[in-house]
Amino acid sequence: MADPVLATHGISKSFGALKASDDVSIDLRPGEIHAIIGPNGAGKSTLIAQICGTLMPDAGSVHLLGRDVTQQSTRARAKAGLGRTFQISALAMQDTVLQNAVLGALGASGRPWRFLSPALEDADLRARAEAALERVGLQDHAATRTAELSHGQRRQLEVAVALTLEPSVFVMDEPMAGLGSEGSKRLTGFLDELRHEAPILLVEHDMDAVFTLADRISVLVYGKVIASGSIDEIQSDRQVREAYLGEDA
Amino acid sequence: MIAERYLNAAILAIFFVVPAWAWWANEPFTITLMTRAAIFALAAVGLNVALGLGGLVSLGHAAFFGIGGYAMGILAFHAQTVTPVMEWPFVIEGTKSMPVIWLTAIVLSALAALVIGHLSLRTSGVYFIMITLAFGQMFFFFSISWSAYGGEDGLSIWVRNDFPGLNTLQPIQFYGLCLAILCAVLWFTSRLARSPFGLALNAARQVPQRVETVGLNATRLKLVAFVISGAITGLAGALFADLNRFVSPTMFSWQMSGEIMVFIIIGGVARLFGPVAGALVFVALEHFLGGLSDYWLVYLGALLLLIVLFGRGGLIGIVSGREKAHG
Numbered sequence: 001m002a003d004p005v006l007a008t009h010g011i012s013k014s015f016g017a018l019k020a021s022d023d024v025s026i027d028l029r030p031g032e033i034h035a036i037i038g039p040n041g042a043g044k045s046t047l048i049a050q051i052c053g054t055l056m057p058d059a060g061s062v063h064l065l066g067r068d069v070t071q072q073s074t075r076a077r078a079k080a081g082l083g084r085t086f087q088i089s090a091l092a093m094q095d096t097v098l099q100n101a102v103l104g105a106l107g108a109s110g111r112p113w114r115f116l117s118p119a120l121e122d123a124d125l126r127a128r129a130e131a132a133l134e135r136v137g138l139q140d141h142a143a144t145r146t147a148e149l150s151h152g153q154r155r156q157l158e159v160a161v162a163l164t165l166e167p168s169v170f171v172m173d174e175p176m177a178g179l180g181s182e183g184s185k186r187l188t189g190f191l192d193e194l195r196h197e198a199p200i201l202l203v204e205h206d207m208d209a210v211f212t213l214a215d216r217i218s219v220l221v222y223g224k225v226i227a228s229g230s231i232d233e234i235q236s237d238r239q240v241r242e243a244y245l246g247e248d249a
Numbered sequence: 250m251i252a253e254r255y256l257n258a259a260i261l262a263i264f265f266v267v268p269a270w271a272w273w274a275n276e277p278f279t280i281t282l283m284t285r286a287a288i289f290a291l292a293a294v295g296l297n298v299a300l301g302l303g304g305l306v307s308l309g310h311a312a313f314f315g316i317g318g319y320a321m322g323i324l325a326f327h328a329q330t331v332t333p334v335m336e337w338p339f340v341i342e343g344t345k346s347m348p349v350i351w352l353t354a355i356v357l358s359a360l361a362a363l364v365i366g367h368l369s370l371r372t373s374g375v376y377f378i379m380i381t382l383a384f385g386q387m388f389f390f391f392s393i394s395w396s397a398y399g400g401e402d403g404l405s406i407w408v409r410n411d412f413p414g415l416n417t418l419q420p421i422q423f424y425g426l427c428l429a430i431l432c433a434v435l436w437f438t439s440r441l442a443r444s445p446f447g448l449a450l451n452a453a454r455q456v457p458q459r460v461e462t463v464g465l466n467a468t469r470l471k472l473v474a475f476v477i478s479g480a481i482t483g484l485a486g487a488l489f490a491d492l493n494r495f496v497s498p499t500m501f502s503w504q505m506s507g508e509i510m511v512f513i514i515i516g517g518v519a520r521l522f523g524p525v526a527g528a529l530v531f532v533a534l535e536h537f538l539g540g541l542s543d544y545w546l547v548y549l550g551a552l553l554l555l556i557v558l559f560g561r562g563g564l565i566g567i568v569s570g571r572e573k574a575h576g
Binding site: 052054073074075078079084086090091092093094095099100102103104106107108110111112113114115116117118119120122125161164165 | 443447448449455459461463464465
């Protein structure tokens, strides 16, 4: 079996008496989509925050491409190849769609200290940004102010910004949230191809998407991974059905 | 609605036409007023880099304005008394040369901005405002107690400093110098706003977590913006001291910081010409209303209130409408 690209080893995080992450060990292997599901308040976002470096775990470690990155900043992890999308769109709303994509390309280039040449006339940055927009289908909206995009288009732009980084790993926090069934279907198809470029750790509520895409699923309840395995294994797991799928076993 | 670029051109035209008329009509006082407006505009263009692009509400920019002023005052004072600024470990002589004074003002205020920004950027919001205010007050009280350079009374410089090839004692020539600098800095900041640095800074103001997620350092971007901002305001301070041939702790006062910010709010935050329009309006009101009543600031306050309540984009926003996404 190939070495995992991303892994957490027994990470725990408490907020007072609340255990938001309780000894969580998950991994992500090349070419796969690993979905994290769980009810609201299960600690999915806290887990993502620790993987991406916005929260420091109380115990345990995070490994990215075989390196321990537990002590590293969000910035360092991004440079090391982690591409993240946010649950609630974190985009520069006053800027155009293209400017948001160019920001990603600029981050990837690592050369923001240029003060006189216009960013949008930089051929490399622009080509990279436009390619990413085209892949998510936003090429016709490049000049639109981001605040004027529909909710679904903002989700697409989130993905496009992550694409400009050409990361080795994607971590996506509910990319389907608020998309209509049409948009959700389109994004599902896109992620299905994307996994061959870089594996995806996918936190998602949309069960259709999860069951279509996931190679493996881990179920998080009260901060604990109560089950992990293939779709069939999860669907037939008694604990999961009780705790999450809400069925009497 | 008038497109913003035409409005900008009209504002700039005022800076050419009015002094040209005043020169022709032999009205040196009008030229001095316009010089004052140009220098205030420059100071505010500096603050606008931090405030408009970086979202850094600094209530301590008088520190840089004052450092620029004292850089001029101290160098020129030693030149006119023919004493060295310092003798150990190496000798620094005073100077009356404007380019040297400007460079000193820029370097010293940039250094001060680096230190102040480095410490202040650990905070944000109201705390950032308070800590920059506190730094400004530190410089104010230091200058009051610095008796070697006049303390509370300040320093008078007998003759305006020199610029190669110009007679700076002629108001119109000194004005031309100030206007040239203002135009150069406006050109620089307009390029800056569109540069890769400007794009990243613009995003760091709106969504710092996004900027970090693409691998850029949001705090460092803001720090560099603060340094550039301080350096420009410092240069304006050196010119202001030269205009008055006088420098005093008032340049360091928090009222000065407030005034610089008021120029921007009147004109329009983050608009290229916002600070220029604001400074122009301020100097005009100061002159015309100040002639009518000693309490003219009441009217300025009313204007400010109206603009903040009804026209968030300042005067530029009121005339030319919402800012277009520049691209």
